[in-house]
Amino acid sequence: MTPGDNGASTPEDDDPFGYLYADGQARGAQPPSGSGGYGYPNAVSRVRSVGERTYGGQQQAPQYGGQTIPQQPGAGGYGQQPTAAYQAPETFPGGAPTTRQTPPAPARGRGPNTKGLLIGAIAVVAAVVIGISVAMLNGNGDKNKANGASTTPTQSTSASPSPSSTSSVSASGELPKIDAKALRLDGGATLASDVKGANADGGTYVTGFNTVGASVTWTVNGIPASGKYSVYVGYSVPGKDATATLTVNGMASNTPVGMQNYAHAASGDYTKGWTRTYNYVQLNKGTNTIKLSCEQGNQCDALLDQMWLVKGWVKSGG
Template sequence: MTAGNNGTNPPEGDDPFGYLYRSENGAPSAQGQQANSPRRSYNEVRAVGDRRYGQQQRPQPDQSPSPYYAAPETQPGGGQGGSGGPGRRAAGRANQEPARRNGLLIGALAVVGAVILGVGAAFAFSDSDDDKAGADPGASESADAGQDDAPDPDDGPPEEDEERPLPQENGSSLRLENGPVVAGDVEGSRAKDGSYIHGFKEGSAALWQPEIEEDGEYTVFVGYTVPGKDMSLQVSANDASPYSARFSNYAGAEEGDWAKGWTQTFAWVELKKGTNDIRIACGDKAEQCSVAMDRIWLEKGHVKK
């Protein structure tokens, strides 16, 4: 029911707003000619947007819908959405997903490779440190200990563990007194230069001064030759009484054969640490002093050979 009308039919035919289309003289307008058409029920169900007023006509199926009223899905490419729509974003994410997965895979492989390289480098440096240490855990300690045990230059030369060889001398190097001379015409001398001393007579002697490292008993050995006869000379050490040493014909040479009589004899003596005086002299019997000596040396203890 509209204002001013209590009847059942609305003014201006079907359209309750038909009076809005009347001309000034009261005749219906062209737009209001629809009023003469049969009335349709107000309760008739119509599709949304189907009703049109005036001269607007329902678009035919072959007509393209207006882009102003069409849904985005009806536009060309609408299934994919607009430039910023959900459809394009979904497609973009679909296209970007494989690239993203590839990037993540490459990154993971790079991390694993870096870890492997780091572990390998750690082992390499560890082995290098073990090679610079000599592969011996006590090497550095031994080196330090060696530095601590190094001799101090102010302490002098280190003592030798092995005993030095006892002195020995050629007869020609002895100090000769009152008559003996150096010669070398008799063959068989065991001196380095083949020489010897001879010419002992009463009151003559040969002096030897060996230097030793400790006091004790020693044996003086003398190399000599005789002309096929037994001889005898006096041997003394330091202030001790002379000892009569036998210079016998142990080689069994013929009388007068000096070259065949080379042999050796000995005398037991007591010596002191340091320099000692060993004297070999002719006694009061000159006929017992025909001896030629080539060498003299010491042995520790009282020995015979």
């Protein structure tokens, strides 16, 4: 462009406020009219009244230099078709999912050990059945005892042997006595009460003694002084003599315990065979262990019901 006034032939030379100046008025510049135009004649209309342009509906074709510019389909700017209504992404192929996806449930831990519970339940039922059976057997045994059905000793689990037998000298100095059910039983010895005549509490006695290795053990506390004592044994033999081995504080006596048929019972009659015998022993002050056992060479067919101590070596004990 060369210096000088080329007029308002191009949009960039169109001064919308030219009508305010003398040179603009000389070229015919006009103030804005009611239709919204202003500036020089045939100038580009750049200002629209507020609210004149519409969106989303039909638009009027713009004018340039007083001429209507045809609309161009699909082109931006003037002549563009109304914008289509908004569509959500999920309506297009490959768009976002239209339904909410439920996350997979977390993996659960190991369930309850139903197998272990079943085994436990079976064990409980079995224990109940065994308990009922034992109770019924004991009831039948008591009935037989009441009727005096048998005089032959039998093994019974109606009374459990004590795991260790301990007795103490009384405050008055009286030496202790122990019943069969308080003795420690080993080697097959067990308790029973079907043969009558035993002096122990409840008529309980030791049976199963007629086997090598069977034994009863008595631990005595509080012996007042070391010295001579006599140990007594209550027993029953079936019309024949028996023997056993006596061991005191781990040392076996050379003299066996003689369990003779002092009651003169008939052969096989344990009920009439109850009597007593004694042996001389040396005890220490304090605690002593006395054991009666069936060893090789003994004849041990006997029932045992009590043991007790007497001070000194005596020929009879009350």
